[in-house]
Amino acid sequence: MKNNGLADDAKPVRRALVKSFGCQMNVYDSQRMADVASQEGYEQATNIEDADLIVLNTCHIRERASEKIYSELGKIRQLKDDRAREGRETTLVVAGCVAQAEGAEILHRQPAVDIVVGPQNYHRLPQLLRGRRRGVGSVDTEFPLEDKFDQLPASANEAIRARGVSAFVTVQEGCDKFCSFCVVPYTRGGEVSRPLAKVLAEIERLARAGVAEITLLGQNVNAYHGRGEGERSAGLADLIAAAARIPGVLRLRYATSHPNDMSDDLIRAHRDVGALAPYLHLPIQSGSDRILAAMNRRHNVRDYLDLVARVRRARPDIALSSDFIVGFPGESDADFAATLALVREVEFASSYAFKYSARPGTPAAEIDRQIDEATKAERLAALFALLEEQRLAFNRRLVGRRVDVVFGKPGRRAGQIVGRSPYMQSVHVEGDLSLIGAMATVEIVGIGPNSLIGRLVARASREMSLIA
Numbered sequence: 295m296k297n298n299g300l301a302d303d304a305k306p307v308r309r310a311l312v313k314s315f316g317c318q319m320n321v322y323d324s325q326r327m328a329d330v331a332s333q334e335g336y337e338q339a340t341n342i343e344d345a346d347l348i349v350l351n352t353c354h355i356r357e358r359a360s361e362k363i364y365s366e367l368g369k370i371r372q373l374k375d376d377r378a379r380e381g382r383e384t385t386l387v388v389a390g391c392v393a394q395a396e397g398a399e400i401l402h403r404q405p406a407v408d409i410v411v412g413p414q415n416y417h418r419l420p421q422l423l424r425g426r427r428r429g430v431g432s433v434d435t436e437f438p439l440e441d442k443f444d445q446l447p448a449s450a451n452e453a454i455r456a457r458g459v460s461a462f463v464t465v466q467e468g469c470d471k472f473c474s475f476c477v478v479p480y481t482r483g484g485e486v487s488r489p490l491a492k493v494l495a496e497i498e499r500l501a502r503a504g505v506a507e508i509t510l511l512g513q514n515v516n517a518y519h520g521r522g523e524g525e526r527s528a529g530l531a532d533l534i535a536a537a538a539r540i541p542g543v544l545r546l547r548y549a550t551s552h553p554n555d556m557s558d559d560l561i562r563a564h565r566d567v568g569a570l571a572p573y574l575h576l577p578i579q580s581g582s583d584r585i586l587a588a589m590n591r592r593h594n595v596r597d598y599l600d601l602v603a604r605v606r607r608a609r610p611d612i613a614l615s616s617d618f619i620v621g622f623p624g625e626s627d628a629d630f631a632a633t634l635a636l637v638r639e640v641e642f643a644s645s646y647a648f649k650y651s652a653r654p655g656t657p658a659a660e661i662d663r664q665i666d667e668a669t670k671a672e673r674l675a676a677l678f679a680l681l682e683e684q685r686l687a688f689n690r691r692l693v694g695r696r697v698d699v700v701f702g703k704p705g706r707r708a709g710q711i712v713g714r715s716p717y718m719q720s721v722h723v724e725g726d727l728s729l730i731g732a733m734a735t736v737e738i739v740g741i742g743p744n745s746l747i748g749r750l751v752a753r754a755s756r757e758m759s760l761i762a
């Protein structure tokens with residue numbers, strides 16, 4: 295067997311690395327770009343130093359996210375120069391939402407970048423890579439008419455397996471909501487849903503390769519309205535019902551949802567579809583009606599609380615999580631106190647909280663009454679403390695209860711395996727490696743700082759064959 299770093303036709307092996315920043319949708323896009331690179335003959339690199347093709351799949355949601363990209367690009371430039379002196383060429387691609395928002399500006403700020411490609415255009419990477427000329431940067435950030443997912447290679451079975459038993463599937467992209475703080479409608483464009491049959495075919499392929507848990511993704515996933523059978527349109531509840539029938543799909547999740555798009559059908563799916571995890575990420579952003587109006591959220595606190603009550607009636611064991619922004623322009627102490635009160639009323643299992651960060655081009659960035667950094671930091675700390683208290687209380691309440699766990703990998707200790715609860719926590723149990731890829735009922739016996747400790751009760755809970 296040859297092992298000289300040369301392929302059979304004596305071409306040097308080229309390696310690619312796609313580094314993902316930001317949300318789960320970027321993780322999915324990064325995997326699809328890795329599939330494109332693989333089709334173009336690149337092997338997967340494990341670190342940037344080994345990669346001939348480096349793709350940064352960027353995030354623009356908050357200012358710090360995009361600054362991180364520029365500092366990373368500075369480091370890569372150094373690496374690229376060092377390698378050029380050794381006669382090795384490196385191709386540097388900036389993809390994702392910073393690429394979309396800043397376009398050619400990236401080439402000015404960092405001339406080491408070869409290609410700038412927006413989130414709607416990365417299926418054109420092969421042409422961009424082949425067409426690239428040394429020293430000339432190219433930019434592709436148009437919103438094209440073609441469906442990029444149709445143009446992308448399907449993931450190979452080995453790639454699917456290497457990514458584990460949980461997979462993301464993007465079913466909807468873009469957003470028409472225009473919350474006043476958010477760049478997404480500008481960077482990802484308007485809402486577009488993939489056709490039902492295409493999504494189901496992708497899920498079938500994943501399940502056949504051993505994926506057990508699927509998260510359906512979209513910036514506004516519960517607004518999904520894909521082309522269904524014949525002329526009918528399919529909503530997220532239809533998609534969930536159909537996906538749950540695919541053999542091998544043990545658990546389904548979806549993220550992220552807007553409160554105004556929680557249809558009755560979708561709420562009913564939480565009652566009727568066993569595979570749908572009793573977990574809902576439903577961002578509210580603020581607990582003050584005044585701030586919600588300024589954010590252009592188009593719902594108030596009462597609407598949200600009523601919705602939570604309806605969801606809990608349909609599925610009493612459902613856990614909720616949310617996103618919050620503190621220090622939105624004009625947020626008073628009373629507005630912030632209303633956010634804390636809302637959190638106390640709902641009781642979340644886990645949540646994300648962010649300091650407001652003004653994004654150029656969004657309406658909120660133009661508001662005069664921006665909040666000072668110290669106040670933002672103070673509010674964030676207070677909100678974090680409350681959310682953390684609730685997260686730990688939620689975990690403590692699970693002790694003694696039985697939950698279904700989908701096992702994904704061996705634990706650090708021999709004889710231990712690690713899986714995920716319906717509520718997204720890691721669960722460690724003593725168990726056989728053969729359970730990886732399967733779901734089993736586990737009794738929670740203890741909690742760690744970031745995970746749960748359990749005891750196996752029954753394998754594949756749907757069949758209820760007892761282990762102990």
Ligand code: 5AD
Nearest residue numbers: 475476577617618619648649650651
């Ligand atoms: N500043 C702070 N947080 C933001 N988010 C979106 N835009 C901003 C911004 N300009 C947060 C919201 C959203 C999550 C993905 O990121 O809470 O739900």
Ligand code: SF4
Nearest residue numbers: 469471472473476478
């Ligand atoms: Fe941004 Fe979500 Fe609002 Fe759309 S619904 S504008 S993605 S925060």
